[in-house]
Amino acid sequence: MPKRVDHAERRTEIAEALIRVAGRRGLHAVGMRDVAAEAGVSLRLVQYYFQTKEKLLLFGLEQLAERFGERVSARVRAAGDQPGPRAMVEALLMAALPTDDESRTFHHLYTSYAVLAVHDQALAAQPFIKNPDAAEDALTELLRQAQEATLLEPGVDARLEAVGLLAMSAGLGTSILVGQRSPESAVTVLDHHLNRIFRTGDEAG
Amino acid sequence: MPKRVDHAERRTEIAEALIRVAGRRGLHAVGMRDVAAEAGVSLRLVQYYFQTKEKLLLFGLEQLAERFGERVSARVRAAGDQPGPRAMVEALLMAALPTDDESRTFHHLYTSYAVLAVHDQALAAQPFIKNPDAAEDALTELLRQAQEATLLEPGVDARLEAVGLLAMSAGLGTSILVGQRSPESAVTVLDHHLNRIFRTGDEAG
DNA sequence: AACATCGTGGTACGTTCGTATCACAAACCC
DNA sequence: GGGTTTGTGATACGAACGTACCACGATGTT
Numbered sequence: 001m002p003k004r005v006d007h008a009e010r011r012t013e014i015a016e017a018l019i020r021v022a023g024r025r026g027l028h029a030v031g032m033r034d035v036a037a038e039a040g041v042s043l044r045l046v047q048y049y050f051q052t053k054e055k056l057l058l059f060g061l062e063q064l065a066e067r068f069g070e071r072v073s074a075r076v077r078a079a080g081d082q083p084g085p086r087a088m089v090e091a092l093l094m095a096a097l098p099t100d101d102e103s104r105t106f107h108h109l110y111t112s113y114a115v116l117a118v119h120d121q122a123l124a125a126q127p128f129i130k131n132p133d134a135a136e137d138a139l140t141e142l143l144r145q146a147q148e149a150t151l152l153e154p155g156v157d158a159r160l161e162a163v164g165l166l167a168m169s170a171g172l173g174t175s176i177l178v179g180q181r182s183p184e185s186a187v188t189v190l191d192h193h194l195n196r197i198f199r200t201g202d203e204a205g
Numbered sequence: 206m207p208k209r210v211d212h213a214e215r216r217t218e219i220a221e222a223l224i225r226v227a228g229r230r231g232l233h234a235v236g237m238r239d240v241a242a243e244a245g246v247s248l249r250l251v252q253y254y255f256q257t258k259e260k261l262l263l264f265g266l267e268q269l270a271e272r273f274g275e276r277v278s279a280r281v282r283a284a285g286d287q288p289g290p291r292a293m294v295e296a297l298l299m300a301a302l303p304t305d306d307e308s309r310t311f312h313h314l315y316t317s318y319a320v321l322a323v324h325d326q327a328l329a330a331q332p333f334i335k336n337p338d339a340a341e342d343a344l345t346e347l348l349r350q351a352q353e354a355t356l357l358e359p360g361v362d363a364r365l366e367a368v369g370l371l372a373m374s375a376g377l378g379t380s381i382l383v384g385q386r387s388p389e390s391a392v393t394v395l396d397h398h399l400n401r402i403f404r405t406g407d408e409a410g
Numbered sequence: 411a412a413c414a415t416c417g418t419g420g421t422a423c424g425t426t427c428g429t430a431t432c433a434c435a436a437a438c439c440c
Numbered sequence: 441g442g443g444t445t446t447g448t449g450a451t452a453c454g455a456a457c458g459t460a461c462c463a464c465g466a467t468g469t470t
Contacts, residue, residue: 004416004417004467004468005416005417025324026320026321026323026324026325027320028233028320028321029324031456031457031458032457032458032459033456033457033458041418042418042419042420043419043420043458044417044418044419044420044421045417045418045419047458047459047460048416048417048418051459052458052459053457053458053459108320108323111316111319111320111379112320114316114379114382114383115231115232115233115313115316115317115320116231116233117383118231118313118382118383119230119231119234120231124383124384132380132385133385155400155401156401157397160393160394160397160398161397161398163377163386163390163394164373164377164394164395164397164398166376167372167373167374167375167376167377167379167380167394168369168372168373168376169372169376170372170375170376170379171371171372171373171374171375171376171379172368172369172372174316174319174372174375174376174379175337175372177319177323178319178322178323178329179329180337180338181368185368188365189365189368189369189372190369192362192365192366192369193365193366193369195360196360196361196401208436208437208447209437209438209446209447210446210447236426236427236428237427237428237429238426238427238428246448247448247449247450248428248449248450249447249448249449249450249451250447250448250449252428252429252430253446253447253448256429257428257429258427258428258429
């Protein structure tokens with residue numbers, strides 16, 4: 001049976017199985033055997049492509065961050081057609097909210113990894129810590145552009161505002177995740193804050 | 206040896222041992238034996254006072270939430286002496302940031318529980334989900350009072366603002382926890398946002 | 411054709427975990 | 441003061457976990 005096989009592809013498949021099963025049952029509850037079953041391969045294979053569970057988790061995290069980064073930037077690009085930069089800002093912030101299954105899983109697992117990273121140096125050094133920095137830079141740049149087009153209220157510090165908005169979005173995301181808040185109310189909150197930053201361009205005076 | 210013993214007190218001691226060891230090594234890594242060792246009792250005793258690990262975790266969470274709620278409200282009360290309501294708002298938001306060991310542990314464990322609660326109904330029904338609601342109400346009330354005293358900028362919705370600020374504080378807290386951001390920069394961000402809500406009362410024009 | 415390597419399966423090993431069981435001494439009750 | 445309850449110790453048990461080991465067929469190389 002053993003034809004030559006693309007290792008990278010195989011690893012990706014297994015990592016996606018990890019993400020699926022971890023999304024269903026929680027990262028803490030997932031074992032190598034679960035991942036193997038979910039991926040439809042034997043336990044031995046998971047061991048073969050990842051030697052250790054830690055490496056599997058690390059790679060799964062990379063996969064997760066990559067997939068979600070693509071999702072967010074795709075949404076932002078899609079919003080780029082619309083009139084103002086506010087649409088892109090909204091797209092960036094809203095895309096990070098856990099509104100559907102995929103983003104719920106992302107939020108959930110990202111938070112799980114963050115918790116593990118508190119005491120795991122290997123995880124703490126992982127680029128998923130750097131990804132928020134990228135989002136921060138992107139949002140800051142968007143706000144700066146809006147500022148130059150005099151679309152923002154005076155007195156707004158683009159970087160501080162970007163950091164705050166991202167933190168707010170993340171915090172709201174957690175609230176949604178645990179069922180404390182509905183996605184709709186989170187959107188309302190974010191919108192209100194954007195309204196206080198952007199000069200009123202909505203039809204509602 | 207067995208004198209009659211105060212069960213509630215014993216349970217509290219053991220739960221605090223749980224919090225300590227979970228704070229050191231992560232909630233996912235703590236077992237009954239670890240808790241027993243930390244509390245200086247035998248494994249059997251932990252079993253005796255809590256029948257199951259789940260009950261121990263639940264009680265530990267209650268303990269954690271209670272202890273932290275007291276801490277925050279104490280800080281808010283202490284800030285009540287100062288001139289404006291802004292001081293109390295700041296106290297409320299800053300007290301939730303993981304700046305020292307105690308608040309770091311709280312943030313870390315609270316997030317751990319939140320992650321577990323995503324797939325654990327017993328945890329999801331726990332009052333630690335309701336505690337943020339209390340904070341939200343308190344902060345909303347503080348902002349309303351400030352609003353009546355015309356201390357706020359016009360166009361501010363007290364409730365939406367409260368929700369947003371708490372989410373922002375929580376999000377910033379996570380950033381601090383994973384080492385992405387310093388406590389000082391988080392304070393700066395929060396202050397900037399408060400400056401945009403409160404009419405300028407600082408000496409810096 | 412011979413041989414080395416790769417992909418794969420099955421399974422065993424040692425550990426750790428949560429829980430259950432057995433035993434017993436001190437304290438309380440009447 | 442006999443008997444029940446209560447607090448405590450030690451230890452056993454079954455399951456699950458990550459990992460290691462053994463075997464073997466298919467593939468590629470020379």
